[in-house]
Each structure stands twice: as structure tokens, then as C-alpha cells.
Amino acid sequence: MAVHGGGSGPASSWLASPCAFSPLPRRQCFASCARDGRVRVWDSDTGNLRREYAPSARLSAACCCVAWGPCRTNKEGPQRKKRKSEAGQHVEQSDLLALGTAAGTVLIYSTVKGDLHCTLDGGHSGVVNCIQWHPEHSLLYSGSEDTHIIEWDLQTGKPHKWKADRAAVTSLCISPDGMFLLSAGMTIKMWNLETKEVYRKFTGHSTMVTTLCFATNRPPDSNGLYFVSGAAHDRLLSVWQVRSDGKDKMSVVSFTLTDEPQHVDLQMSNSKEEAVRLAVVCKDGQLHLFEHFLNGPCKKPLSPACSVQMSSAGGKVEEDTPVPVPLLAASLCADKQNLILAYGNHLQPVIEKMPINTSERHTCLIRDLHTSLSLSVDTAVSKIKTPIVNDQKSKVLIPGLPGHQAPIKATPSQSEKRKQGSSSTEMSIEERLEQIELNVSGSKGWNKNAASSLQTDSFAVLLVQGLESKDQMILNKILQTKKEPLIKKTVARLPPSAVLPLVEELSRRLQGHPYGAILVVQWLKAVLTQHTSYLSTLPDLVSQLGMLYHMIESRVKLYHQLTRLHGKLYLLMTQVATSSNVPKAGELDHKAKLVYEEESSDEDEDSGAEGLHENDSDGWEEEEENEREMEVAEDGESHADIDVDDEDDMKDESKVNGDSDLEPENESEEE
Structure with missing residues (x-):
């Protein structure tokens, strides 16, 4: 059984991005959180990207710790329905991934569905530094900067919170039987999970503890329960023994490292005849392998059985010095003969499986990273070919060396x-x-x-x-x-x-x-x-500017959506403003301002009178164009009293106004 310590590192160390391999028996996936706030899940066999998840608050609340859920059967776990649907094919597939954020929330991400399973919030008031899953029950434990530990019930979602220490909780680890919980800040405490009381205390580290791993699977009453701890700025891994008499103030074994531990993978010892195997990745990027039988105290610090370091070829010339490549994480395989390494950059790590060779104390593996690393870009990118320069003939000018002058010129006005x-x-x-x-x-x-x-x-x-x-x-x-x-x-x-x-x-x-x-x-x-x-x-421009490119790309995608939303809102606001500025129609006045009534004579004398009225109407229409309405009305009244004898005068007026003499009405009047 393997226990990870790299996923429970402190959030204060911004140089170390959290990463973790999926649990045994088969290391299927590798999860890493890059500095752009995205969580990426890689396939350990092919090295291809399986899932990519960008939390909504990744820019303000970055991911601080990562922990894979155990491979459960179909009976238990929040992924119960998913397990039933895939029971025939993926029984032991790792699914749930717990992410602790700087905002105090815990995100449960499903790698099978590719979506957020649930969010556990309202418990912590500080940064979540460490997360651990219970090996049997549907429980999750988290430690935070607020000095508290929370036990989350994933079936009900209810938290059980208790104060762990005066300082922040930086690391957690659960025993294989699920009965005890190790928590550490400056002091290591062992808790009884049934009573939530302190079972033992261990002091000895002068800095914050960043790594906790149980090394044996034995009951504490048999004096055979051991665990490993590592601290920040400390180049030692300490092994502690849980004794039944309580005399366990000092560590019994220590392992020497080249730098502080960042990621620890451990295979437990089930008996005294079985050795504990450790794979420790340090901050300087080196890997150290240890193998030791835990059967009592050891005064001398133990050196690693084998050290592995990755490097990239400096050029085609054999005399070139290789460039170191940092190792991100390492995992011991179940066959105890192979090792899985993740190295390079968190944006696109290279995952490789290699055999364990303890015959050589130090091994340097040279890999060509320029051909294996490439950014996945949606649009086409022009490829730039870097020219090969011979270092023997070329001369490098660096500030401080003779032959180089800084381009800073003093102005003539200076003294x-x-x-x-x-x-x-x-x-x-x-x-x-x-x-x-x-x-x-x-x-x-x-x-x-x-x-x-x-x-x-x-x-x-x-x-x-x-x-x-x-x-x-x-x-x-x-x-x-x-x-x-x-x-x-x-x-x-x-x-x-x-x-x-x-x-x-x-x-x-x-x-x-x-x-x-x-x-x-x-x-x-x-x-x-x-x-x-x-x-x-x-030559390594892709890895240097890759994080910057991904971060800008993620923000630009969001700006396109905001621009569309802004356009829709602007259209609605302009329509509302236009409709509010239009004056509203009031009540209509049904009384007419001007009424024209034509008086009709009751006596129809003859046809000449009819023709007279028609001529009068024609003259009234002509006067309406040239005179005002009041004059037209008076003229209409005067025409009503004209006698039949004045027909000749009316004929002359009609000729002057342009009326034709050949109208049938006028002809009848002449006759």
C-alpha cells in the first residue's frame, strides 16, 4: 500500500505546485495543479491529457492541495451510481479528486464525468493546507490555516469541526485501519477518530511539518506502529515509533536528503521481516530511494540506496553540460521493480516508467525534452527553427565580464x-x-x-x-x-x-x-x-512562456463571453431608455375646433337655381385657396341670398376664374 505525502503540502510554499498519482493497485492517472489555476489529469501510460478543469475562483482562490480518493467497490462512496454503470469495465478506476483551495472550500471533482461532483464550503475560514480520504468510509478530512480539522461526511455533507493546535494544520495522514489520524503543524498529534481525542504527541521539528506517512500496518499496542515525517527547510526525514508505554519523545530513524521533501511515496511494511520502501522527491528536483527494516532505533542517519536525477541534452556536442530537469513526483509500482516518474513542467509533464536499479548509487537520465514538450494550441502556430550555434567559436557577453559595456550613457549635463x-x-x-x-x-x-x-x-x-x-x-x-x-x-x-x-x-x-x-x-x-x-x-521558450500563454488564453475566452453579454444588456438598456423618453398620449378632446355646415335651401325653384349652387360651390373652392376661412364663411352666406337675375355677373366671374363657357349648366342658363 502506498501513502502520498506530496498532496498535503503547505500552501505557503508557492514554488511547489500540488500534484499526486492515483492510488494503487494501478497508477492510472497523474493530477497536477499548475500556476494558472487549472487542474489537469494525465494518463500515466500514454502521457496524454485526460481531463482539464478550471475552477471558477482559480484566480482569487488557487488550489493548494490535491488528494485522490481510494479505489472503492460498488457498495460505498459518493460515486455509487457511476460505479454500478461501469462495474463490468472499470471496477478499480480512480474517480474522485479532492481539491483544497485558498478560499477555505474543498472541491470534489469527478474525473470520469469530467465535472464538479460537489463543493464543501462553510467549514474553514482560512486556506486549506491538506486533505486526506478515509480508506473505508465516505469521509474526508481537511486541515486549514484556521488551526482546525474538519471531518466531512460525503453522504450527508455535514462537517464535524474541532480545534487541532494553536498553529496552522499543515499535514494530515490516516492510518490504514482508519482508526487514527495524524495531524501536524509544529507538533505532531495522533487522534483517535472515534473519540476525537489526542492519543499521542510528538515533538522534534523546528519548522512546519509538511509530510506525514504511516510506514507500518500494525496495532499501536504492539510497539510496531511507525510513521514518517518531513518538515520545511529540513534535509531529514524522521521516523517515529508509537510505543505502548508512551516513551516516544524522539525519532528512532532518520533519512538524509539533499533538500526539503516535496513529494513522498511509501510502500508499507506488514511485518518485521519486510522492509519499508521510500521514494522521496526533493525541492532541488532529485529523487532518493530508501529501503530499511523498521525493528528499532538507529543512531546513524541513513543514506539513500539510489538517487535519480533528470537532465536534458545541452546540444549535439558530447562535452556540453546537461541542463537539470526537475522531478515533480515519483511513484513506486506494485511489482516493486519499476518506478513511475513525472518530470518537466506542471503545464505538460512528461511521465515515464523506469526500472529500479540500486546497483548504482547515483543515476542521471538524459532526455530530449524539446521533442516531447509541445503546447496544445487550438489555432495554428508558426514554427520557429532555432539555429545551432557552436559554443567554442561563439562568445557570450555578460554584464561584469571584460568586453561588455552596459548601454547606459551619461548625459552631458551631469558632472x-x-x-x-x-x-x-x-x-x-x-x-x-x-x-x-x-x-x-x-x-x-x-x-x-x-x-x-x-x-x-x-x-x-x-x-x-x-x-x-x-x-x-x-x-x-x-x-x-x-x-x-x-x-x-x-x-x-x-x-x-x-x-x-x-x-x-x-x-x-x-x-x-x-x-x-x-x-x-x-x-x-x-x-x-x-x-x-x-x-x-x-531553446526552452515553450516551457518558460507556456504558463503565461495558458493564463492569458483562459482570460481572453472569458472576455468574449462577457462582451456578448454586454452587447445584449446594452441593447436592452437602450430600448428601455427610448421607450421611457416617448411622451405618453393623453385624453383626446372629442369637441371639434372648427365645424363647417352648408345651409341647404328648402325651396327648389328650378334647374337654374341648381346650376347656381354648383357655380357658387366652384367659386367657394377657388376663394378657399386665396382667402382665410372667415371670409370664405361670409362669402358663403352672401351667396345664399343672390337672386336669379344676377346670373350674367356670375358668368363673367366664372370666365375670369378660368371656368369653361361650354359647361352644360351654363349652356342651359343661356337658353
Whole structure:
């Protein structure tokens, strides 16, 4: 049985990204959380990407720890229905993956369905540092920065919380029989899970414990129960014995390492005649294999039986020095003869199976990573062929070596003392800060061109010093600059050796809040604009800029969706605003403003009278075009009283107005 310690590492160490292999009997998958906040599940046999999951709060609440659920039967577990549907094919397939976040929540992700199974929240008020599954029951244990441990019941979703220590809980481990729980901050405590009481206490580490693993499967009353612990900044793995008499204050065995442990895989000892086998991946990227019989104390620290280191070929020349490649995790196979390694980058690790060879104390495996690593991009990417340069004939110019001069030129307005001092000895940081303060105070007689040159010169030097010393105070003061010309000049004066550290620092800051990323984008744009020629010559450019590319791609995809939503909302808002500005129609006045009534005569004298009325109507229509309505009305009344004798005058008027003399009505009147 194998127990992982790498999945329960502390969240404070941002250099170590959480990763874990799926449990035995078959290491099917490898889960890793990269710095872009995405969780990727890789196939251990083929090395292909199976699943990729991006939590919604990955930018503000990154994933801090990962733990695979045990391979259960069809009777138990939250994946009960899924197990029944796949009982014939995938009985022992690992499915559930627990993810602890910086927001205090625990995400349960199903690798079979490719979707979030459930979210456990409302329990922790701090960062979740470690997660452990119960080997038999549907229970999950999590430890947090809030100094508490929570037992989650996955069937009901109810948490049971209790205080573990005064300090943060950084590591957890459950015994194989499921009766005891190990928790550690600065002090290691063994809890009885039935009563939730402390069974034993172990002290001896001076730093936070990051790794806990049970080494034997024996009852504690037989003096045969052992466990392994590792701490931050500690190059030793300590083995503790749980004694029945309680005299277990000191560790009984210690294993020596080259650096602090990051990932530990262990195969237990079921009897005294069986040795414990350990595979430890350190922070420096090396792997150490140990094999020891736990039958009592051992005074001497034990050295590894075999050490493995990965490297990539430096070139075609045999004399070239190999470039080290960090190991991410290692897993011991069930056959006890092979080993599965994951190395390279968390964005796209290389998974390889190799036989265990303890005849050689140190083994260096050389692999060609440039052909195996490639980013999966949706669109077509132009391939750039890197020219092969002979190192014997080429000359590398580095700041500080003879033959190289920094491109910083003093302006003519500066004094001779400043020129002599810059040529002989470089000014200290304190002197440069004083010069910047003088520039801010605005002294008389100070040339603006000289001030800007001195300021950019000082910013470049301070930036290099902050990147080398990783001083966050200096970096915060410089990277919060908003002036675009100052940023461009500072980046242009950087030496080539400081470009990659600056890109890594900007990539790390870009993962934070979007408001803080606005300033980082200006610096990143200036770096990519000024130093593109240098970056294109790097052979490992894919691995260096891969995280930045994936992070920008994930954010851009979200912006497209937000743009569509913004367009729809803008259309709705404009329609609402337009409808609100249209004046509403009030009540209509049903009374007419002007009424025209034509008086009809009761006496129909003859046909001439009828013709007269028709002529009158024609004349009224002509006058309506030239005169006002009131005159038309009066004229209409006067025409009503005209006698039949005035027909000749009316005929003359009709001729003047353009009426034809040949109308039938007029002809009848003449007759």
C-alpha cells in the first residue's frame, strides 16, 4: 500500500505546485495543479491529457492541495451510481479528486464525468493546507490555516469541526485501519477518530511539518506502529515509533536528503521481516530511494540506496553540460521493480516508467525534452527553427565580464564626478535613492533630461537587485509605476540575464486580482517588445512562456463571453431608455375646433337655381385657396341670398376664374 505525502503540502510554499498519482493497485492517472489555476489529469501510460478543469475562483482562490480518493467497490462512496454503470469495465478506476483551495472550500471533482461532483464550503475560514480520504468510509478530512480539522461526511455533507493546535494544520495522514489520524503543524498529534481525542504527541521539528506517512500496518499496542515525517527547510526525514508505554519523545530513524521533501511515496511494511520502501522527491528536483527494516532505533542517519536525477541534452556536442530537469513526483509500482516518474513542467509533464536499479548509487537520465514538450494550441502556430550555434567559436557577453559595456550613457549635463564614479565603481543603492529623492524635491538648476536619465538608470539597477534578492518591497515600489515612458526606458536598460526572472515575476503577479494586473500588463508589453530577439533565441521558450500563454488564453475566452453579454444588456438598456423618453398620449378632446355646415335651401325653384349652387360651390373652392376661412364663411352666406337675375355677373366671374363657357349648366342658363 502506498501513502502520498506530496498532496498535503503547505500552501505557503508557492514554488511547489500540488500534484499526486492515483492510488494503487494501478497508477492510472497523474493530477497536477499548475500556476494558472487549472487542474489537469494525465494518463500515466500514454502521457496524454485526460481531463482539464478550471475552477471558477482559480484566480482569487488557487488550489493548494490535491488528494485522490481510494479505489472503492460498488457498495460505498459518493460515486455509487457511476460505479454500478461501469462495474463490468472499470471496477478499480480512480474517480474522485479532492481539491483544497485558498478560499477555505474543498472541491470534489469527478474525473470520469469530467465535472464538479460537489463543493464543501462553510467549514474553514482560512486556506486549506491538506486533505486526506478515509480508506473505508465516505469521509474526508481537511486541515486549514484556521488551526482546525474538519471531518466531512460525503453522504450527508455535514462537517464535524474541532480545534487541532494553536498553529496552522499543515499535514494530515490516516492510518490504514482508519482508526487514527495524524495531524501536524509544529507538533505532531495522533487522534483517535472515534473519540476525537489526542492519543499521542510528538515533538522534534523546528519548522512546519509538511509530510506525514504511516510506514507500518500494525496495532499501536504492539510497539510496531511507525510513521514518517518531513518538515520545511529540513534535509531529514524522521521516523517515529508509537510505543505502548508512551516513551516516544524522539525519532528512532532518520533519512538524509539533499533538500526539503516535496513529494513522498511509501510502500508499507506488514511485518518485521519486510522492509519499508521510500521514494522521496526533493525541492532541488532529485529523487532518493530508501529501503530499511523498521525493528528499532538507529543512531546513524541513513543514506539513500539510489538517487535519480533528470537532465536534458545541452546540444549535439558530447562535452556540453546537461541542463537539470526537475522531478515533480515519483511513484513506486506494485511489482516493486519499476518506478513511475513525472518530470518537466506542471503545464505538460512528461511521465515515464523506469526500472529500479540500486546497483548504482547515483543515476542521471538524459532526455530530449524539446521533442516531447509541445503546447496544445487550438489555432495554428508558426514554427520557429532555432539555429545551432557552436559554443567554442561563439562568445557570450555578460554584464561584469571584460568586453561588455552596459548601454547606459551619461548625459552631458551631469558632472565629471558622476562620470568618473560610474566608470570606476558603481553607485550604491543608497546613493541612487538619495539622487531620486533630490529629483523629486525639485532642486534649482537640475536639468530635466539628466533627471529622467538618472531615474531610469536607478530603476533598472534597483529592478535587477530586487529580482536577484527577491525583495518584494523593492519590486512593489518599482512595478507599481504607471508612467509608460519610464517603464519602456527601464526595461530597455535591463541586461539579458534579468529578462527571464522579470517575466516569471510578472507572470506570478498576473495571476492575482485583475485590478493589480493592469500595471503588470504594461511591464509585460514592454518586455516582449524590447527583448523579443533575445527571447526567441532561448531553446526552452515553450516551457518558460507556456504558463503565461495558458493564463492569458483562459482570460481572453472569458472576455468574449462577457462582451456578448454586454452587447445584449446594452441593447436592452437602450430600448428601455427610448421607450421611457416617448411622451405618453393623453385624453383626446372629442369637441371639434372648427365645424363647417352648408345651409341647404328648402325651396327648389328650378334647374337654374341648381346650376347656381354648383357655380357658387366652384367659386367657394377657388376663394378657399386665396382667402382665410372667415371670409370664405361670409362669402358663403352672401351667396345664399343672390337672386336669379344676377346670373350674367356670375358668368363673367366664372370666365375670369378660368371656368369653361361650354359647361352644360351654363349652356342651359343661356337658353
